[in-house]
Structure formats: C-alpha cells, structure tokens
Amino acid sequence: MSEHIVKVLEAQFITRDVKRFVVEKPDEYYFIPGQATDVSINLPGWEKQLHPFTFTSLNQWPYLEFMIKIYMEHPGITHMLSRVNIGGELILHDVFGAIEYKGPGVFIAAGSGITPFLSIFRALHISKQIEGNKLIYSNKTASDVIVHDELKEMLKDNLVNIFTREHNMGFLSRRIDRDFLLAHVSDFSQYFYVCGPDSFVADIQNLLFDLGVSPQSLIIEK
DSSP states (O other): OOOEEEEEEEEEESSSSEEEEEEEOOTTOOOOTTOEEEEEESSTTTTTOOEEEEOOSOTTSSEEEEEEEOOTTSOSHHHHHTTOOTTOEEEEEEEEOOOOOOSSEEEEEEGGGGHHHHHHHHHHHHTTOOTTOEEEEEESSGGGOSSHHHHHHHHGGGEEEEESSOOOTTSEESOOOHHHHHHHOSOTTSEEEEESSHHHHHHHHHHHHHTTOOGGGEEEOO
16 A cells, blocks of 8 residues: 655635645655545654545646534544644655546535545536536524535536425425435436435435435445
C-alpha cells in the first residue's frame, strides 16, 4: 500500500459538522470522480488509523479536496480531524473505486453522502454533460446542505432538496418514501445512484427494487 504525506492548505467548517480540507496533491496521483482513498493523520498514534473519504475535487485540479463529516461525539479520526488545520499533515493511500458514473440518472443522497456525487457533477458540468441527471438531496435542516449554491447552479431545476426536521418555504419537508419517488421520478428504468448512512441506503434500495429498478441499474458504495 502506497503512502503519501501531504500538507493541509485550507481547513474550515462549511456546515455545523462538515469540514472542508484542501491538501497537496502528490505527483502522478490520479483518481476518477466518485472514487475515494483511505486517509490517516500524520501524528503519533494516528498514522495507522485509516478511514475512507471521497475526493470532491477534480483530477485536473492542482490540489485535492475532501468534505468530511465530523463526529464530535465519537473519539475517532473525524473528531481528531476537527483539530487539524492549515499546516497539519494527512497521509493518503491508494485510490479505490467507490461510486462510478455509468450514465444519466437519479442521484439520491443524504447528508455527507453527497460527496462522491459532487465530483461527478463537477466533471459533468465542465464537460457540459450534466443534462439528464437529477439529484434528490435529503438533510435534517437547510443549514446542513453542503454547497447548495453550486449544486443549484449545476443542476438548476433538477435539484430537489428535502428536509426531515425543518419546515422551510420553497422546499419539501418530508422523508423519501414510495409516494415521494413516484411523484418525482418518471422513469424507473434509468440509473439510480444512492449514497448516505447505511440505513438510508438500505431503505432507498428496497424502495427502488419494489418500484421495479433492476439491480444492474442501482449504483451504491460497496
């Protein structure tokens, strides 16, 4: 397993519990939108505590970007990452496949599950191939939405925000269920990309299968 020690160039919270990191990009370090790498912290006792995080940057950028949900209540790597700032060092490992874009479809994300989709959308937007894709993005409240303005600019009316714990004028306040999917999806033969907490992915997967989506058309993190 290869290891690359990189310096943190930028670090700031972009929501109450999501922290954005910009780090150095190692030479000849290549990834595909949707892919991830194992990350550890270059501090005594933390070098071997690996956790997978998805790239939110594009491969052609001169730096790497991660948007990481911080769990302050758990004494793990993300809690420690809350203390890592500019000048700190992370250790990156080999790139591996996570969610691969196969063609236009419906993306369904919860919370920080948007991260693998963000690099995909950015790549499609730059290449003018984002048309035909739709994002259904579930969060607890409006303040939890990651890079809303950029997503809106890229997807326009194909961005559907829903909030599970907040009523917000102009947005939907509910959970994703069978009726919701029937109301917002007209074609269940297209690709469906799902990312979020394990229970969320399992629930959405069951709903989609019940609505006739084939296993070959469902792309989730393995």
